[in-house]
Amino acid sequence: MSLKQKINDWIETKFLIVIRKEEDFSVITSFNITKVRVGLLFVLVFMTCFVISLFLSKTLLARWFDPVYIETENMVKIHALSESIDSLIMEVEAKDQYVKNIQNVISGEFENNTPETSDTASQPVVNRGEIDLYKSSDATKKIIGEFESLPLEESSFGRISSGAFTDNYFFPPVKGVVSSGFSSGQNHFGVDVVAAENEPVKAIADGTVIFSSWTLETGHVVAVQHSNELISIYKHNSVILKSIGDPVRGGEIISIIGNTGEQTTGQHLHLELWYRGNPLDPQEFITFD
Structure with a gap:
């Protein structure tokens, strides 16, 4: 018998x-099979097992056994944590800078470069374009610059035409006599109110304390952030009875x-109001007597 015939027979x-x-040897079922079919069946079973094993090794099993997969997953987590830490650092630095800017404004570390005129009475309203607080210090530039891009309707030193506070009632912080009024020309961006000894100072409106500390020039200082961008x-x-972050009514x-503080000649309260980077005349909104 030839080789070809043997192969065909096989x-x-x-x-x-x-x-x-x-029990009774009765036939349930029967089927014919060849060696080729058996071989194909083994190949099919092997390929199925191989594909399933490959899939599991790249997905589920890799989570437990593949060090490369675990290392990659850890690197992704580390990268995400690094980005979160960077964001938190930037946020903390921004808040620190904001507090520093507030401190500079509170301590009066800026100059008023308003050109002096002989007839100041004829100019009761001084527009932002005519007074430049920004040439003084970088800190003042930053804190006031935050409000520069906001739309104003002819806002000015000591005056507001935007109507932002027409419906607001401001509590007088103390009852007393105004000894020195608002004067942008003399770098006096608030009012001095003389009151009784140990008179309690009250918040003019609801808000949150954003500064509570000591400065060499102005002593114990408190600053409150109110709604409508008013400080x-x-x-x-x-x-000082409040700390930074305390809500007040x-x-x-x-x-x-x-x-x-060094910049004082007697017991009094110096009150300043700032709106969108502009100092306001408190007497325009508050009655002290």
Whole structure:
């Protein structure tokens, strides 16, 4: 018998597989099979197992056994944490800079470069374009510059035409006599109010304390951030009763009047109002007597 004939016989040889019951040997089913079919069945089973194993090794099993996958996953997590830390650092630095800017404004570390005119009475309203606070210090540029891009309707030193506070009632921080009024020409961006000794100082409106500390020039100082981008600053206090981050209500006691700091000649409260980077005349909005 030739080799070709042997191969054909091997391929074409059929086998009968019969499945019987054990009790009575009755036939349940039967089917014919060849060696080729058996080989194809083994190949199919092997390929199926191979594909499943490959899939698991790249997905589920890799999470437990593949060090490369674990290292890659850890690197992704580390990168995400690094980005979060960078964002937090930037946020903290921005807040620190904001507090520093507030401190510079509170301590009066800027100059008023307003050109002096002989007839100041004829110019009751001084527009932003005519007064430049920015040439003084970088800190003042930053804090006031935050408001520069906001739309204003002819806002000015000591005056507001935007109507932002027409419906607001401001509590008088103290009851007393105004000894020195608002004067942008003399770098006096607030009012000095003389009141009784140990008079409590109250917040003019609801807000949050954004500064509560000591400065060499103005002593114990408290600053409160209100709605509508308004900041009120209280200087020369003898005692501060609030800390940074404390919420306050309008009329709530925040400090005690005093005579602290180098820039004082007697017991009084120096009150400043700032709106979108512009100092306002408190007497336009508050009655002190």
